[in-house]
Amino acid sequence: FNTTGGEVGKVMGDFPGHALPGVFFFIAGLWWSTKSILKYVCKKHKRTCYLGSQALFQRLEILEGIVLVGMTLIGIIGLQFIAGGPHLTIKKESSWSRLLRWHHLNMYFFFGLLGVANILCSTISSLPVSLTKLMMSNAFLVEAFIFYNHTHGREMLDVFVHQILVLVSFLTGLMAFMEFLIRKNVLLELLRSSFVLLQGSWFWxxxxxxxxPGGGPAWNLLDHDNIMFLTVCFCWHYALAYIVIGANYAFITCSLRHNKNSISIVFLLFLFSSSSSFFSFLFGIQRMRCR
Incomplete structure (x- = not known):
């Protein structure tokens, strides 16, 4: 490895360690935007919408909580026990053991707490439903705090890409806290979902x-022009998040309005097309940079 980032990468982590949370956040952002759009459309068209029952959305909340807990367990097991993980040992002899993986573990843990809150609030009537929004805000703010302290002593470009992640995480937590104060505001929910989608693509x-990946040329972590280019890329990532949400809204509204039986098929097609566009976008940026 040369000094442009390879040797540093051996110490910091690997590509799958960032791709996995990227997939999780992208799926979560896509699902949260879908749920918000469904609630909004069903509320607006009560007579024609067949998905508007409170019981259905309550079951979806329970399912969402189970999926979040499952993703948390997958992330923690992968970090701790696969590819040289610390195996739940935080200190070996006189040195700390893989502290960066412990950073990621804490991020997963707080999202697991969000999943538990979803399940409990949907099954125990005495618990306030807004507790899930508070736990969501807490999870994203903890993520922002973790990644703010994640890059001490690293190279300029490495610090920059993580600072962007800190900013987006903080804004997501702020939007979730505003949802805790202002309930059932679809614009706030979609704005928060756009930030979650942005986090997913930015992790990648x-x-x-x-x-x-694939032995491609390493980025020069000391080149200021790379920061300038990634600033532009970040704007493209955010635009992609809005395009995904806009296409999601169009698919769902058209499906509910014209053919009740086609929504599942249409959503699966949308999920496939948006995922394909997402990965094509990322590989396109990488090819553009390599030219």
Whole structure:
């Protein structure tokens, strides 16, 4: 490895370590935007919408909580027990053991708490439903705090891409807290979902920058022009999040309005097309940079 990032990457982590949370956040953002749009459309068209029952959305909340807990367990097991993980040992002899993986573990843990809150609030009537929004805000703010302290002593470009992640995480937590104060505001929910989608794609972008897959050329972590280029890429990532949400809204509203039986098929097609566009976008940026 040369000094442009390879040797640093051996110490910091790897591409799958950033791709996995990227997939989780992208799926979560897509699902949360879908749920918000469904609630809004069903409320607006009560007579024609067949998915508007409170019981159905309550079951979806329970399912969402189970999926979040499952994702948390997958992330924690992968971090701790796969590819040289610390195996739940935080200190070996006189040195700390893989502290960066412990950072990621804490991020997963707080999202697991969000999943538990979803399940409990949907099954125990005495618990306030707004507790889930508070736990969501807490999870994203903890993520922002963790990644703010994640890059001490690293190179300029490495610090920059993580600072962007800190900013987006903080804004997501802020939007979730506003949802805790202002309930059933679809614009706030979609704005928060756009930030979650942005986090998902940006995690992948960090992986491409710090640990290029397939033996690709490493990025120069000391080149200011790379920061300028990634600033533009970040705007493209955010635009992609809005395009995904806009297409999601169009698919759902058209499906509910014209053919009740086609929504599941249409959503699966949308999920496939948006995922394909997402990965094509990331690989396109990588190819553009390599030219």
């Amino acid at each position: 972008q960090i992986g491409f920058v710090l640990f290029p």
